[in-house]
Amino acid sequence: MRIVIAEDSVLLRAGLERLLADAGHEVVAALASADELLATVEAAEPDLAIIDVRMPPTWTDEGIRAAAIVRAQHPRVAVLVLSQYVEERYAADLIASGGGGLGYLLKDRVADVNDFLADAVRVAEGGTVLDPEVVQQIVVRSRQRATLDSLTPRESEVLALMAQGRSNAAIAAQLVVTEGAVEKHVSQIFTKLGLQPADTENRRVMAVLAYLEGMSR
Amino acid sequence: MTTATLPAATAPERALRSPSGIPRFRTMAFLGIADLAIDAVVLAVGLILFGLIVLGIAWPVTQVMEPNYGLWAIGALVRFVLEAALFACAVLVLPWFLRGFSWMERRRAAAVYGVAIAPLPRRRTDRGGFKGFLHQWWLDASDSTPWRSLAFLLLNSMLALVFGAAALFGIGGGIAMCFVPLMRWQPDVVYVVDLPAWTFPLGGVVAILLGLVAAVGYGYVDRSLARGILGVSETSVLRRLNDRLAAQRIGAVEAAAEQRRRIERDLHDEVQPRLVSIAMTLGMAKAKLEGDPEAAAELLDEAHAATKDAITELRRLVQGFQPAVLADRGLDAALSAVVARCPVPTTLDADLPEPSCSAEAEAVVYFAVSEALTNVAKHARAARCAVHVQRDGDRLVATITDDGVGGASIGPRSDGALPSGGLTGMQDRAIASGGSVRIASPAGGPTTVTVEVPCAS
Numbered sequence: 001m002r003i004v005i006a007e008d009s010v011l012l013r014a015g016l017e018r019l020l021a022d023a024g025h026e027v028v029a030a031l032a033s034a035d036e037l038l039a040t041v042e043a044a045e046p047d048l049a050i051i052d053v054r055m056p057p058t059w060t061d062e063g064i065r066a067a068a069i070v071r072a073q074h075p076r077v078a079v080l081v082l083s084q085y086v087e088e089r090y091a092a093d094l095i096a097s098g099g100g101g102l103g104y105l106l107k108d109r110v111a112d113v114n115d116f117l118a119d120a121v122r123v124a125e126g127g128t129v130l131d132p133e134v135v136q137q138i139v140v141r142s143r144q145r146a147t148l149d150s151l152t153p154r155e156s157e158v159l160a161l162m163a164q165g166r167s168n169a170a171i172a173a174q175l176v177v178t179e180g181a182v183e184k185h186v187s188q189i190f191t192k193l194g195l196q197p198a199d200t201e202n203r204r205v206m207a208v209l210a211y212l213e214g215m216s217r
Numbered sequence: 218m219t220t221a222t223l224p225a226a227t228a229p230e231r232a233l234r235s236p237s238g239i240p241r242f243r244t245m246a247f248l249g250i251a252d253l254a255i256d257a258v259v260l261a262v263g264l265i266l267f268g269l270i271v272l273g274i275a276w277p278v279t280q281v282m283e284p285n286y287g288l289w290a291i292g293a294l295v296r297f298v299l300e301a302a303l304f305a306c307a308v309l310v311l312p313w314f315l316r317g318f319s320w321m322e323r324r325r326a327a328a329v330y331g332v333a334i335a336p337l338p339r340r341r342t343d344r345g346g347f348k349g350f351l352h353q354w355w356l357d358a359s360d361s362t363p364w365r366s367l368a369f370l371l372l373n374s375m376l377a378l379v380f381g382a383a384a385l386f387g388i389g390g391g392i393a394m395c396f397v398p399l400m401r402w403q404p405d406v407v408y409v410v411d412l413p414a415w416t417f418p419l420g421g422v423v424a425i426l427l428g429l430v431a432a433v434g435y436g437y438v439d440r441s442l443a444r445g446i447l448g449v450s451e452t453s454v455l456r457r458l459n460d461r462l463a464a465q466r467i468g469a470v471e472a473a474a475e476q477r478r479r480i481e482r483d484l485h486d487e488v489q490p491r492l493v494s495i496a497m498t499l500g501m502a503k504a505k506l507e508g509d510p511e512a513a514a515e516l517l518d519e520a521h522a523a524t525k526d527a528i529t530e531l532r533r534l535v536q537g538f539q540p541a542v543l544a545d546r547g548l549d550a551a552l553s554a555v556v557a558r559c560p561v562p563t564t565l566d567a568d569l570p571e572p573s574c575s576a577e578a579e580a581v582v583y584f585a586v587s588e589a590l591t592n593v594a595k596h597a598r599a600a601r602c603a604v605h606v607q608r609d610g611d612r613l614v615a616t617i618t619d620d621g622v623g624g625a626s627i628g629p630r631s632d633g634a635l636p637s638g639g640l641t642g643m644q645d646r647a648i649a650s651g652g653s654v655r656i657a658s659p660a661g662g663p664t665t666v667t668v669e670v671p672c673a674s
Contacts, residue, residue, distance in 0.1 A: 053541075060545045084532065087542045088557075089550035108528045111521065137557035140565060 001047040001124050005030040006037040006063070007082070008055045016050065016110070023117050032056070034066035041070055041077055048101070048124040053083040053090070064090045071099030078124045082107050088137035091130060092213055095206075103129040128165040128205040135163040142212045150192055158185040163212065165205045263370055266314060269307035309354065315363035318370060319447055326443040330436075334448045337362055338457045343644070346657040361449070369446040373439065380435035387428020394421030461651070468648030475642040483534050491527040495520050533558070539580060548579040548606065548613075552586060556604055559590040561619065563602040574613045574672035581650050582606065582615045585668040588639045589617040597621025597664060608672065612652075615668045623662035627654070643668070650674035 003025050007013040010032075017027050029040045034055050041049055049070055053063035067079045071094070078101030081094065091104050103123035109131065110116050119129045139160065142148060151159060154175075161171045168186065172179045190197055193211055198204040323334045337360065342352040357363065397417035502516035536554065543551040549567045556565040573579065586604055593602050599621030606615045627640045643666075644654040652670030 060541045085536055085540055085542070085554065087540075087546070087550060088553045089542060089546045106532075108525060108532070111525050111528070133554075133557065137553040140557045140563065141553050145564065 001121070002026050002028050002044070003120075004028050004037065004040055004044065004046045004049045006032070006034060006049065006055065006066070007052040008032045009052070012052075012107070012110075019110070019113060019117075020120075025120075034062040037066055038069060041074055045074065046077060048078045048080060048120060050080045050082060050120070052107075053081060061090065064093055067094060068097035071097040071102070075099045078126065079103070080105070080120055080123045080129075082110070086131045086134045086137075088134055088141060091134045091138070095209060095213075101126045101128070104134060105129065105131045106133060122165070126202060128202055130164050130205075130209075132160065132164055135160050138163065138209070138212050144193075144212065147193060151189065155185055155189050155192075158182065159189055159208065162186065162189075162204060163208050165201075167201055262314070263318075263367070266307050266311050269303055270311070312354065312358040312360075312363040315366040315370075316357060319362050319366035322366070322369065322443055322447055326440065326447070330440040330443070332440060332444055334444060335454055337449045337454060338461065340457075341653060343648075343653050344655065346655075349655055365446050365449075369442060372446070373442050376438055376442070377435065380431045380438065383431035384428045384435070387424045387426075387431055389428075391421040391424030391426075391428060394418065394424060397421075465649050465651060468645040472642055472645035472649055475645060479642070480534075487530055487534070488527060491523060491530065495523045495527065498523065539583075543579060543583055544576065547573050548583055551579075551583055552604070552606065555583070555587045555590060559602065560594050561590075561597070561599050561602045563590065563593075563604060565604050565606075567604075567606040568608070569606065569613075570608060574608070574670075575674060577650055578613050578652075578670045578672055578674050581646050581652060581670050581674070582613050582668060584646055585643045585654065585666075586615055586617060588643045589666045589668075592625065592639050593617070593619045593621065593664075596625065597623075597662070599662075599664075609669075611672045613670045613672050617666045617668075618663060620663050622660075623658045623664050624660045625656055625658040625664050625666075627656060640666075 003020055005013060005016050005020075005027060007016060007030070013030050013032070017030050020027055028044045028046050031037050031040060032055070034051075037049065037051065049067070051063045051067050051070075053061060055062040055066075063081060063083070067081050070077055070079055075098070077099075079094070079099070080101075080103035081090075082105055083090075084107055086104060086106055094102055094104055101123040103119060105116075105119065109119070123129055139148065148156070148159075157175060158171060161174060166174070168179050168182045172182045175182070187197065193208075195207050195211060198207050319336070323336060327333050339362075340356045340360065342349045342356060344352050395418045398414040498516050498520040502513045502520065505513040505516065540551055540554065542554070547569070549569050552565055552567060556563050586606070590602070590604070593599055597619045599619035602617065602619040604615065604617050606613070608614075625640065627644055640654070640656065647654045647668055647670060650670055651674045652668065655667045655669075656664070657667075658664035
């Protein structure tokens with residue numbers, strides 16, 4: 001797939017480029033600022049834009065704002081935001097900006113090369129991938145405390161993995177259980193939260209996130 | 218004594234002043250009279266409080282002198298205990314009552330006479346719990362504010378009585394005297410003083426004028442009294458502010474020193490050894506690459522995992538200080554990550570209305586919550602923890618409560634190795650921005666850390 005990278009650290013930019021090229025992807029452009037990114041996305045229409053959060057000129061949330069613009073203006077371009085730290089408020093901004101595939105991960109995750117490449121492909125295909133730390137923050141802030149407390153520890157684990165955008169197969173592999181067991185947990189969780197079962201994986205993530213985020217602000 | 222005055226007048230003050238800056242005559246006369254009523258009520262409450270204190274001292278003496286036999290003695294004892302409790306309450310309330318009165322009088326002086334009287338800045342306790350309550354009482358009681366207030370109350374009430382009576386009798390008597398010539402004179406009554414009839418209205422007019430002078434004059438007397446007694450000298454206000462700023466400066470210096478020590482220690486003890494160990498593992502892997510590729514792969518795995526740990530460690534370390542999200546999304550948003558990171562299940566309840574407090578105030582509270590939660594994780598052995606952050610008037614207040622073992626305290630300074638170093642750093646930073654940290658942590662728990670910072674710091 002065709003990828004644009006916006007990352008102001010030379011080392012990381014070069015590393016990402018090499019890593020993605022190694023896996024057979026085409027890196028259309030590797031840039032150092034958000035402004036350049038918007039122009040390049042406009043011109044090249046890549047499948048995926050990998051964006052760093054802290055970039056010039058202020059090194060605060062340029063990447064988040066650029067990602068929101070890309071998602072709003074180019075729904076076909078998937079966005080994977082990488083950051084030194086993850087913040088649920090930034091995640092909420094990204095989700096609210098609409099559009100297609102979305103990923104928001106700690107930069108640390110790049111170190112697990114195969115997982116990272118798989119996540120990039122999932123995002124490019126329109127899926128949602130959120131860092132476990134973001135999901136943890138969303139759960140902590142959720143006003144649905146009473147309902148969340150009614151979940152068993154295993155159900156809480158499954159809920160967190162669903163919110164990260166994992167498929168049933170991925171959840172089963174992570175928890176070392178069968179897919180059937182995961183399906184049972186998922187339907188149990190949906191009953192407890194009072195949610196309608198979703199037909200696709202991405203709708204499921206959105207339903208769970210909307211539930212957790214929904215009334216927290 | 219020079220009275221410390223504030224330069225700018227508020228809108229209501231300006232409205233009450235004539236263009237020349239002097240309060241209008243009408244306002245002065247009206248408020249001079251209206252004030253008598255307010256002062257009477259305040260004096261009554263003050264006297265009751267004072268009476269209770271005097272009674273509390275006098276009662277035990279009379280108890281001893283009366284004959285105490287049998288059941289009667291028990292009744293006396295019960296009465297004595299009740300009296301003592303009442304006495305304690307009165308003693309406790311008096312300084313605060315007088316403080317409140319001083320505040321009210323200063324507000325009144327500002328609204329009525331347009332004189333802004335600067336109060337002596339209040340000293341605040343840095344201790345928590347019941348001890349803090351008593352210490353605050355002592356700080357307030359030993360300040361000059363309540364006693365100036367008492368002196369003003371007594372003196373002003375006496376003068377109000379004199380001037381009030383003069384105004385009442387002067388105006389009332391004067392009106393009566395004006396009507397004396399209309400009275401029917403009894404021919405068989407011998408008058409002691411036989412004055413011509415026209416002198417009575419004349420005397421009446423003079424009496425009315427004197428009464429009016431008394432009513433208006435009270436306003437002027439009241440104003441000078443308020444200024445002279447309630448007002449404090451500029452020097453003492455500045456001295457008090459100087460003390461406060463000196464404490465803030467020490468806090469800032471200590472906080473910075475503590476932070477440098479922390480960064481140095483964390484990098485030296487946590488991150489550096491990890492990197493050294495990774496380098497060693499990679500070196501071994503390199504050596505085994507040709508002879509024993511399987512062992513080399515294992516070592517590479519190990520180095521990979523250790524590198525990821527070091528990255529996580531470094532991220533945690535840096536994030537405690539000043540995350541970017543604090544600057545561009547505010548305290549509420551920034552706290553999510555801090556609370557989520559705590560290994561003890563923690564709930565967050567933040568109520569922060571717009572406009573938000575200053576960046577410095579938010580940074581101090583962020584740092585304090587982060588430190589407090591680190592302490593909870595390291596020392597409290599708690600099962601649950603709760604963080605509340607809210608605006609309380611012009612102050613930003615954070616409360617961190619856990620159900621752990623308690624026994625937390627702010628340790629002695631300049632010993633970075635103590636576990637309470639975090640709390641000391643937290644306190645130093647709060648002091649530096651004019652705030653305070655209170656810790657209530659009895660052995661056996663629960664522990665409550667309260668951080669308070671002025672919103673505008």
